[in-house]
Structure formats: structure tokens, C-alpha cells
Amino acid sequence: MNRLLKKEIASNTIMFVALPLSILIYSVIMQSGPYLPFMFAAFMGAALPASSVDMDDKSGWSRFAVSSGIPRKTMVDAKFMLTLVTMSVCQAVAFLGAMLIVLITGCEFSIDDALLTIVLSVCLGLMLSSAALYIGYRFKGVAIFVVILILGFIVTVMLFGMQRILGIFSDSIAATAAVCVAFLAVTALLYILTLRTVRTRDF
Amino acid sequence: MDIVVSNSDPRPIYEQIYSQIRSQIINGVLKEGELLPSMRVLAKDLRISVITTKRAYNDLEAEGLITTVGGKGCYVSSVEPSVIREGHLVSIQESIRKAADEARENGISREELHEIVDLMYDGD
Amino acid sequence: MGDFIVKGLRKTYGDFSLEIPELVFRRGFVTGVVGDNGAGKTTLMRCMTGAALPEEGSVDPGSPLPAGAVFDECPFPQEMRARQLSSIFSSMFDGWDDQRFRGMLKSFGIDEGKKVKEYSRGMRMKAQVAVALSHPTGILVLDEPTAGMDPAAREEFLDCIRDYMLDESSCVAISSHITSDIEKIADYLVFLKDGKVIIDGETSEILSRYGVLHAPRDSDICGSGIVRRRTGPHGCDYLVEGLEEFSAAHPELKADPVTLEELMILISKGEEA
Structure with missing residues (x-):
């Protein structure tokens, strides 16, 4: 098992409470339909890796881990595993949020549309998280990235509205597949770039 | 093993250790075959550098006073009676030098000094 | 296991350049690194542990074991208590000796129930030392470890090092501004100035x-x-x-x-x- 995974989970447990809570609360407040929570979870989930890289740098943990003989690749892998765990938790909570909204507003809930949204959200979330990790390791000031994320989300949803976005994708499986593959490809690229950055930078 | 080192002593620390152990061996305080603390343990206890204790032990070994058995430590070697005797003679000479100096400086004659030596030798 | 050898090292940050043709940290001894702020002590130590990557040169640790590093900030997650720290480190390090870790925390007077963020400055440094000493290491690299400690704590810390040095395969590199500590503990001295080694030898000889x-x-x-x-x-x-x-x-x-x-x-x- 990855040597740093325990640390990643243990030092971020607060976020594992705060994030789900914010997803639930946001979903209920916005009441923009039962599919929004999934999208929101994708954006919010990316905030965790971003802040964890930032905190590790500031506290000197990264320097400590590297100095203590932990391979740099292990450090990056642990962060990506954290991303996966975070994504899973956030999407699961989003599902709860969706159910809550259905309960409260009694709106329609199509399994097909939900699945579509989940798949898109997960792929998008993974890409955003990877970007957060890459930016976090390469540059300072990841907080800016997080702000951009949240703003980007608000703007996207406001401009298009969830139903319209869904409509575009549910019409074409091919479009959905293409977008998801693209997201995942960028994620893979970002993983490689992050590895390269971490391997060549000082701590 | 009782060793005391002092920074106010003009002699280097390794020399202080060397001479204290040496006299303890010659005077029989440290017995033949006795295991000495390792130079690292001694360095720790005295709060000094390992290099210092190493030098002292090396000097003692060069003189044949101790032997290192690999893996086990340093043992006090058997000391020849002539060496012990020599040690005593040196120590006695030093004591008598002090007495002689004091006598000379205070106008006490050589004969008076001899008398005192005889008296002391016969025991009170 | 051999000496820890730095060879042909060059590390540049803007105007400053650390250049060391050869520097040996002898195994079985404590080497003190002294010099002004900005002389390159921390840079050297970061290169030694692999945290900083030099442009040129090699670092031969002389041992397959990792380094135990103590730098100035305490890097441990702030919300954690001793038990959680134990859990993290036993996962991170081969041969983690938890009993020894808990024992050292106790003898340092660090309450197991306290969170890292509640530790005093001295406790933070001691906690780092406790971690470094609780798993097998090839070298201890200590960058200003006693800064902020009171004299009694410093002496306790030095005793820890002396204890560590009872094993002749131990190797310690320590930098400090507290010259009395260095005089007491360092067998060898390295003087850095403006990124270069200007004096290098046995402490007592120097x-x-x-x-x-x-x-x-x-x-x-x-x-x-x-x-x-x-x-x-x-x-x-x-x-x-x-x-x-x-x-x-x-x-x-x-x-x-x-x-x-x-x-x-x-x-x-x-x-x-």
C-alpha cells in the first residue's frame, strides 16, 4: 500500500466532513434540480487536492517526506489516490443530495439522466482535481485556482442551466463518450506532468 | 571506573583520561582482565568527543596497558611488576621533591630531612 | 556502510551558489556545520537529504537507509495527537519502533493527548527528533534543531545524540548557531561561508x-x-x-x-x- 496514503486520509478527515456537508447544503439551497449536486461535487471535490498540496508545502511536510526517503512518485500517487477517494465520497454525497431534493421538491428523477450526469461529473472532477494537483505542485498560490474553480462553476451553471447541459449530452451518447474520454485523457496527461514537476523541483 | 576531566587542566583531555586510567591500572585499582567501558560509552558518560576517548585508549594500548578484543571491548592487560614498581618510584620521587623543595626554601637541613624520612619509614 | 560523501556539489539560487568539491561526513561521528545565515547550511542539508536537487554533483549516503531529517518548521499535521502520528509513521517508515517513539515523547514531556498545534516550540523540535530516532536511519540531518529550546532541553537533546552515537554506524550532521552546543557535541567541524567550505577538520584540532x-x-x-x-x-x-x-x-x-x-x-x- 502507498506509504503516504494513511497520512493523506488522516490529515484530511475534516474536509471529508466539510465537503459533503457543503454539497448537501448547496444542493438543497439551490434546488436547481436533482442533477446539480453531482456537478457541484465535481468542482468542490477538486478543492481538496488543491488545498492539501498547498498545506503540505507550507507546513514543510513535502520536504519532510522527501527528505525521509519517500520516493517522489509515491507522494504524487498518494495525492491521486486521495483524489479518487474524495471524488467517490463527494459523488456518493451528491447522490444523497439528489435524493433529498427529489424528496423535498418532488421533481422528476430519470435514472438515465442521473447516470449521465454522474459519469460526466466524475470525469470532469478527476480532470479538475488533477489540474489542481499539477498547479499546486508547479506554482504557488493554489487558492487562486480554487476561486477560479468555484467561479467557473457558478458561471457555467448560470449560463447554461443544468437541464440544458444535460439535454445536449443525453441526446448524443457519442458526444458524452467523447467528452469523457477527453477529460480522462487530460487527466492522464496531467498525472504525467505532475510527476515530472515533482521529480524535478526542490522542496 | 572513576574518571574526572577538567577544562581548567592545561593538559589536553585525552591526556587526562590516559594518565588517570594508567595510574589506576598501575596502582591496581583497575585489575587485570577487567573490562573497560567502550570508548563510545566513555565519551557519552564524560560528554566528550569519541575522538578523544579513542586517542586515550589507543595510547594505552600502544603502551600495552590494555588490549582490545574485537567485538568484545578493551581489557586491562597484565602489568609487569617492574612497571608497577616504576610507577611507585615516580610517585614517591614526586612527593619527596616537594618535601625537599619545602625544606630547602625554609632552611631545614638535609640531615633533618633524612631523619624525618627514617622516622616516617619506620612508621608512627 | 561507508561515510556520507558529498562530491562536486553545485546548487544555485539566484545570486547565491553553494559549491562544494568534496565534503565527508564520517560515519561513527558527529559533524557540526557552522556559518552565518545565508552561508549555505540549510541548502547543503536539503541537498544531502534529497529535498533539493543540485545542478551538479552527487551525494553518496554510504547507507541504504533513509535520512532522518529535522528542519526548522514542524511538518506534522497540526490536528493530530500522538496516536495518529504513530499510525501515520508506522505506515510511512520501515522498521518503525512505536514503543520507542511513545517512550521518547513521554521522556520529553510531550502529552500524548495534545494536538501538534498545541505543542510549544521546544516540543515541536523534540517531536521531530523523536520521529527521526524511532526508525532506522543512515544519517541524522539536523538543521538548527535546538533553536528555541531552553538550556535544559538542549542538554537533553544533546544526550539523545550521544545515545544515538553509541552505535558506531550512526552518522550525524548538525547545524546550529548555538556554538556551545556544537563545541560539546561535534567531533568534526565544517565552516561554510558564502557557499564555500573554508575550514574542515577535527573540532579539537581546529x-x-x-x-x-x-x-x-x-x-x-x-x-x-x-x-x-x-x-x-x-x-x-x-x-x-x-x-x-x-x-x-x-x-x-x-x-x-x-x-x-x-x-x-x-x-x-x-x-x-
Whole structure:
């Protein structure tokens, strides 16, 4: 098992409470339909890796881990595993949020549309998280990235509205597949770039 | 093993250790075959550098006073009676030098000094 | 297991360049690294542990085991207590000795129920030391580990190092501004100035090689052996290299053996004479 995974989970447990809570609360407040929570979870989930890289740098943990003989690749892998765990938790909570909204507003809930949204959200979330990790390791000031994320989300949803976005994708499986593959490809690229950055930078 | 080192002593620390152990061996305080603390343990206890204790032990070994058995430590070697005797003679000479100096400086004659030596030798 | 050897090292940050053709940290001994702030001590230590990557040069740790590093900030997650720290480190390090870790925390007076963010400055440093000593390491790299500790805590810390050194395969590199600590614990000394090694050798040999001569302010003493001069408000200090020869040649000038602190000040602040 990855040597740093325990640390990643243990030092971020607060976020594992705060994030789900914010997803639930946001979903209920916005009441923009039962599919929004999934999208929101994708954006919010990316905030965790971003802040964890930032905190590790500031506290000197990264320097400590590297100095203590932990391979740099292990450090990056642990962060990506954290991303996966975070994504899973956030999407699961989003599902709860969706159910809550259905309960409260009694709106329609199509399994097909939900699945579509989940798949898109997960792929998008993974890409955003990877970007957060890459930016976090390469540059300072990841907080800016997080702000951009949240703003980007608000703007996207406001401009298009969830139903319209869904409509575009549910019409074409091919479009959905293409977008998801693209997201995942960028994620893979970002993983490689992050590895390269971490391997060549000082701590 | 009782060793005391002092920074106010003009002699280097390794020399202080060397001479204290040496006299303890010659005077029989440290017995033949006795295991000495390792130079690292001694360095720790005295709060000094390992290099210092190493030098002292090396000097003692060069003189044949101790032997290192690999893996086990340093043992006090058997000391020849002539060496012990020599040690005593040196120590006695030093004591008598002090007495002689004091006598000379205070106008006490050589004969008076001899008398005192005889008296002391016969025991009170 | 061999010595820890730094070879052909070059690490540049903007104007500053650390350049070390060769530096050996002998196994079985403590090597003290001294120098001003900005002399390159921390850079050297970061290169030694692999945290910083030099442009040129190699670091041969002389041991397959990882380094135990103590730097100035405490890197542990702030919300954690001893038990959680144990859990993390046992996962991170091969051969993690939890009993030893808990025992050391206890003898350092660190309450197991306290969160890291509640530790005092001294506790933070001691906790790092406890971690470094609780798993097998090839070298201890300690960068200003006693900064902020009171004298009793510092002595406790030095005793920890002495204990660690009972094993002849131990190797320690320690930097500090507290020259009295370095004098007490370092078998060997490395003097860094402006990114270069200017003195390198046995501590006792260096401290007996150099002497200091106190003279009146307007004095102008020259001679072979005088290497540095520093003028202060009350007088002039001269650094003498080769104390024995100098004192023999100039018995009228009373040169005293130098302390590490005086040596450091004269080298960094004194002018060449």
C-alpha cells in the first residue's frame, strides 16, 4: 500500500466532513434540480487536492517526506489516490443530495439522466482535481485556482442551466463518450506532468 | 571506573583520561582482565568527543596497558611488576621533591630531612 | 556502510551558489556545520537529504537507509495527537519502533493527548527528533534543531545524540548557531561561508590551531599567523592561525585559544589581514 496514503486520509478527515456537508447544503439551497449536486461535487471535490498540496508545502511536510526517503512518485500517487477517494465520497454525497431534493421538491428523477450526469461529473472532477494537483505542485498560490474553480462553476451553471447541459449530452451518447474520454485523457496527461514537476523541483 | 576531566587542566583531555586510567591500572585499582567501558560509552558518560576517548585508549594500548578484543571491548592487560614498581618510584620521587623543595626554601637541613624520612619509614 | 560523501556539489539560487568539491561526513561521528545565515547550511542539508536537487554533483549516503531529517518548521499535521502520528509513521517508515517513539515523547514531556498545534516550540523540535530516532536511519540531518529550546532541553537533546552515537554506524550532521552546543557535541567541524567550505577538520584540532589576540583599538599588528582582524568600539581582535608557533615567536603578545563563537565572528565579520 502507498506509504503516504494513511497520512493523506488522516490529515484530511475534516474536509471529508466539510465537503459533503457543503454539497448537501448547496444542493438543497439551490434546488436547481436533482442533477446539480453531482456537478457541484465535481468542482468542490477538486478543492481538496488543491488545498492539501498547498498545506503540505507550507507546513514543510513535502520536504519532510522527501527528505525521509519517500520516493517522489509515491507522494504524487498518494495525492491521486486521495483524489479518487474524495471524488467517490463527494459523488456518493451528491447522490444523497439528489435524493433529498427529489424528496423535498418532488421533481422528476430519470435514472438515465442521473447516470449521465454522474459519469460526466466524475470525469470532469478527476480532470479538475488533477489540474489542481499539477498547479499546486508547479506554482504557488493554489487558492487562486480554487476561486477560479468555484467561479467557473457558478458561471457555467448560470449560463447554461443544468437541464440544458444535460439535454445536449443525453441526446448524443457519442458526444458524452467523447467528452469523457477527453477529460480522462487530460487527466492522464496531467498525472504525467505532475510527476515530472515533482521529480524535478526542490522542496 | 572513576574518571574526572577538567577544562581548567592545561593538559589536553585525552591526556587526562590516559594518565588517570594508567595510574589506576598501575596502582591496581583497575585489575587485570577487567573490562573497560567502550570508548563510545566513555565519551557519552564524560560528554566528550569519541575522538578523544579513542586517542586515550589507543595510547594505552600502544603502551600495552590494555588490549582490545574485537567485538568484545578493551581489557586491562597484565602489568609487569617492574612497571608497577616504576610507577611507585615516580610517585614517591614526586612527593619527596616537594618535601625537599619545602625544606630547602625554609632552611631545614638535609640531615633533618633524612631523619624525618627514617622516622616516617619506620612508621608512627 | 561507508561515510556520507558529498562530491562536486553545485546548487544555485539566484545570486547565491553553494559549491562544494568534496565534503565527508564520517560515519561513527558527529559533524557540526557552522556559518552565518545565508552561508549555505540549510541548502547543503536539503541537498544531502534529497529535498533539493543540485545542478551538479552527487551525494553518496554510504547507507541504504533513509535520512532522518529535522528542519526548522514542524511538518506534522497540526490536528493530530500522538496516536495518529504513530499510525501515520508506522505506515510511512520501515522498521518503525512505536514503543520507542511513545517512550521518547513521554521522556520529553510531550502529552500524548495534545494536538501538534498545541505543542510549544521546544516540543515541536523534540517531536521531530523523536520521529527521526524511532526508525532506522543512515544519517541524522539536523538543521538548527535546538533553536528555541531552553538550556535544559538542549542538554537533553544533546544526550539523545550521544545515545544515538553509541552505535558506531550512526552518522550525524548538525547545524546550529548555538556554538556551545556544537563545541560539546561535534567531533568534526565544517565552516561554510558564502557557499564555500573554508575550514574542515577535527573540532579539537581546529580550536587549538586558532587563537585570538585582544589588542587596543589603534593597534596594527602584523605577522605570519595573523589571518583576520576585527575592530570594535573597545579594541581590536586578531585571529591567529597556528597558535603554538605564534605564541612561541611572540611571547610578549598574549594570544588565547579561540572559542568557536570567536572563531565564527572573526571569520564572518573580520577583514582579512
